[in-house]
Amino acid sequence: MTTVSGWGRFPVVDTEVLRPRSFEAVADAIVAGSVARGNGRAYGDAAIGAARTIGMTGFDRVRSFDPATGRIRLEAGVLLSDLIDAFGPRGFLPFVLPGTRFVSVGGAIAADVHGKNHHGEGGFGRYVDSILLHTGAGETIEVSREQNPDAFFATVGGMGLTGVILEATMRLRTVETGWIREQVVSASDLDAAMRALQASESATYSVAWIDCVARGRDLGRSLIYLGEHASADELAEGADRFPVGKKPGLAVPVDLPAMALNRVTIRAFNELYYRMGARRAGSDHLVSLYPYFFPLDSLADWNRIYGRRGFLQHQCVIPEAGARGVLGDILDRVSKRGDASFLAVLKKLGHGDGLLSFPLPGYTLALDFPVKGDILDFLDEVDRLVVAAGGRLYLAKDARQSRATFEAGYPALSRFKAIRKALDPAGNIRSKLSQRLFDEVKP
């Protein structure tokens, strides 16, 4: 048995971990209560098997690549950071880059991860053409939009619960450079932030950092980061077309004491961050894709700043119509507590593709909280606001939502369950997350 947790380091559970080296060994590894795990960046309990966790990062080979079409076939354990490293300098990047590049392709499909372009270009699954899936019934099948579409759309965003993703074929986008032309817009409150995101629908990339300790008339003040791929002729003479991604330089060496992040330090940080950002507002400038897409990747093991007890990320999406009121209500409650940290993100999303994909047209808000005090009760209260507004929570971040919240948020659940039942009649593929949220067999 090994002690395993997600990126949020909550919950921490015992599971058997196997690291198969061949697809045959994957088949042999599946027992009742197994689920695949990629690079362990899901925050909660999604990538922890009910009984056994199958580590997939050993499957890290690219099978083939066609530069004429950008189509790539690869094993599920390849990390997005590997793809950027190898194909970026050749003028290709994944269409969808989430907030960290240290996620596996299998994990990115299973969570149907989104990036700063979701409002216009959709999620990770949209660029996946087909998936080689090993089902809980022991079959290895290729699924796509044409061939077994039910299994395909259950697997995209299906949190690994349709089987083990072995390989995938997907498309990369062509880019001239590895630079982003960034524009920073400062918004003095929530209305201004939402207006700015609305007005920048045509931007390829957009995301707002939101100061979740600002209160009163500053409530929801934000910096909005817009981005476009820079063309080669925008670069200064002699600049590298593709910047080098540095290994995470700084690392958080130990678990910080829980009090390192408190009302005062967070408020001071946010004030400074907002003022510095606001000074850059207005003019365009070029930034490397690494700080633009992955601001936290430069700080290795940043999850340790929340201390040994870990942290929770609460990421909800609220349908556009009722978003202003609910977001204002949530932010008001959060700012009064003052313990949500500097990682608060507001962004517009479009339609999700998979049956359990998180995105829906509206606004997503992500907030981090250290695990302590009455935080679980507080988040249950927030969930009631989310559910009342027709919203839902992101499973890749979730460690604690209730069955009722989940069922209310994911109306395609019964269809997903039926497809899963057909692929895995015995119910072998089960994670701690599926046990918590919808498996009929209780732990």
Added chain:
Amino acid sequence: MTSRMSVLVLGGSSDIGRAAARAFAKAGYDVGLAGRDVAALEPDAADLRARYNIEVGLFKFDVLDAASFDGFVASLPALPDVVISTVGLLGVQQNAESDLAHATTIMRSNYEGPSLILGLFAEKFLARGNGTIVGVSSVAGDRGRASNYVYGSAKAGFSAFLSGLRARCSRSGVHVVTVKPGFVRTKMTEGMKLIGPLTVDPPVVGKAILNAVEKKADIVYVSGIWRLVMLIIKTLPEAVFKKLKF
């Protein structure tokens, strides 16, 4: 044929071998992978071609078949610029204590075979006037420990061989690098209790090897802390050291 530099990795299916191949391929080298099971190397060859748009050749090589070494070198389409041996066998110390055949295999896989084949490449490189030889040895060769001295003694022999070869080649255009990785998360160490801060992933070793070749380093500890750890271990008086069970 291309005008690019080329590297040949002996033990191409090992995790360190694969990582070294990727690091060199990324730097623009054409790559040869050599191993016992050529078919098993195909997926890695495809990976290197797809990622880096380079040429990859596959060659059958068995480190325990010294009689085949001359033929192996002669059969290569071209002599590489760099040759790396990542061949090795950890074995099971407890078995090796009583099973002489197992002990022999460990000794031959870690010392005899790698030394002989790299020695042969050294002859060819010296005749050509240039080339770089990399032997992946081990910190286990710095001092024999109770828990792995069969493996460690073979690595000690390999390190000594590389050291002598380096001295001999020092006035030529041929350079010899000894790499001592320390703990690496690989198939070989799977299931072992490794000490987190002293342990690295294979890509770190791959990049360290590339770096060492480019900088013409002599002896490389992949993470600097191992140099210190082994310095302490090497300087402990034997009377103290022999009581340690690690």
